Amino acid sequence: MKTKLLLLIGILSLSLNAQIKTLSWNLENFGKSKSDATIAFIATTVKDYDIVALQEVVAGRGGAQAVARLADELNRKGAKWDYTISDPTSGSANKSERYAYLWQTARVTKVGKAWLEKKYSTEIDREPYLATFVYEGKQLTLVNFHAITKSKQPETEIKYFRYLPVEYPNLNLVFLGDFNCPQSHSVFGPLRNMGYQSVFKKQKTSLKRECKQEQCLASEFDNLWYHRMKVTIVKSMVLPFYTFFSDLKSARVISDHIPITAELQLH
Numbered sequence: 001m002k003t004k005l006l007l008l009i010g011i012l013s014l015s016l017n018a019q020i021k022t023l024s025w026n027l028e029n030f031g032k033s034k035s036d037a038t039i040a041f042i043a044t045t046v047k048d049y050d051i052v053a054l055q056e057v058v059a060g061r062g063g064a065q066a067v068a069r070l071a072d073e074l075n076r077k078g079a080k081w082d083y084t085i086s087d088p089t090s091g092s093a094n095k096s097e098r099y100a101y102l103w104q105t106a107r108v109t110k111v112g113k114a115w116l117e118k119k120y121s122t123e124i125d126r127e128p129y130l131a132t133f134v135y136e137g138k139q140l141t142l143v144n145f146h147a148i149t150k151s152k153q154p155e156t157e158i159k160y161f162r163y164l165p166v167e168y169p170n171l172n173l174v175f176l177g178d179f180n181c182p183q184s185h186s187v188f189g190p191l192r193n194m195g196y197q198s199v200f201k202k203q204k205t206s207l208k209r210e211c212k213q214e215q216c217l218a219s220e221f222d223n224l225w226y227h228r229m230k231v232t233i234v235k236s237m238v239l240p241f242y243t244f245f246s247d248l249k250s251a252r253v254i255s256d257h258i259p260i261t262a263e264l265q266l267h
Contacts, residue, residue, distance in 0.1 A: 032062025
């Protein structure tokens with residue numbers, strides 16, 4: 001009887017914890033070059049998630065419009081979606097980009113305005129884009145990020161992330177995006193020491209130019225970092241969308257990265 005009671009309490013406790021389905025995707029040069037068919041494919045891929053975080057939205061003409069087109073396509077699929085787009089990041093003009101969030105309004109509420117983190121804008125080319133969401137009474141703040149390329153040493157930017165939990169001690173920060181850096185790099189050590197850990201380990205997320213011996217993925221770049229005392233990962237997976245195409249050249253019209261996903265249980 002006692003065992004059954006403990007099991008019931010455990011089930012009830014689990015059901016009271018909020019679970020939110022997140023997806024992060026670097027949509028290479030997401031702007032006016034993306035056709036309606038491409039937008040429709042992306043919408044079909046992401047439609048079952050509560051919050052979608054996008055990187056590499058074009059800063060200039062067509063970027064914001066592409067996000068609006070994607071939201072419109074998602075709205076045609078039955079659920080109501082809203083979105084927010086960042087201003088262009090403050091790096092050099094040819095490297096400036098936007099970020100975006102899209103979310104199902106029946107599942108998630110955004111709290112306040114999303115913001116580009118300007119405190120380290122001189123140290124970080126594409127400063128992260130933060131937004132706070134509420135899901136079943138629980139809050140989390142996503143930190144959407146696209147680091148400089150591997151050849152430019154993204155760790156010189158990532159090292160500043162250790163200061164954000166101190167800057168925002170009352171926020172449940174979840175870092176996600178394209179870090180251009182594997183989770184095993186020592187630059188993530190300070191975050192680990194604070195209680196953060198990555199969802200994926202040894203998971204490649206960028207596409208090669210062509211598959212070799214059925215190996216189509218190149219590097220461990222995209223990930224999600226969460227505080228283990230504030231979040232439990234219920235389920236995580238990558239979405240190998242390229243398998244719907246005859247070759248990687250065709251798939252790379254969509255993006256040169258695959259989406260990463262995680263279902264988060266908020267404590």
